[in-house]
Amino acid sequence: QVQLVESGGGLVQAGGFLRLSCTASGSTSSIIVTHWYRQAPGKQREVVATITSGGTTNYVDSVKGRFTISRSNAKNTVVNLQMNSLKPEDTAVYYCSAVVRGGNKFWGQGTQVTVSS
Numbered sequence: 001q002v003q004l005v006e007s008g009g010g011l012v013q014a015g016g017f018l019r020l021s022c023t024a025s026g027s028t029s030s031i032i033v034t035h036w037y038r039q040a041p042g043k044q045r046e047v048v049a050t051i052t053s054g055g056t057t058n059y060v061d062s063v064k065g066r067f068t069i070s071r072s073n074a075k076n077t078v079v080n081l082q083m084n085s086l087k088p089e090d091t092a093v094y095y096c097s098a099v100v101r102g103g104n105k106f107w108g109q110g111t112q113v114t115v116s117s
Helices: none
Strands: 002-007 010-013 018-026 031-039 046-052 057-059 067-071 078-083 092-100 105-107 111-116
Touching (some): 002 092, 002 105, 018 031, 018 092, 031 067, 046 067, 046 078
Parallel strands (some): 010 111
Antiparallel strands (some): 002 018, 031 046, 031 092, 046 057, 092 105
């Protein structure tokens, strides 16, 4: 089992920045990939950024060059999402998700990001 807690959301003006953190506990050594998802009102949840245990990253096209996913330590216990040049369309609830060996997927409770124009 893995428990995930997101933090760092809030209200920011367009062009501003926020840094989200996802803190994992439990069987963190079994995590093989961590995702940041977001879900805007009336829209489907979409994956925003991904980082593997080996450090490979991937981003949805709409955030490339603006968002950066990274790990704070080698133990996969904290994964950050640095969000720069924020746009109103980035407004959503952001969720952290971890996949462990064996394929189980765990989710955090989400954190609200609101970008005002």
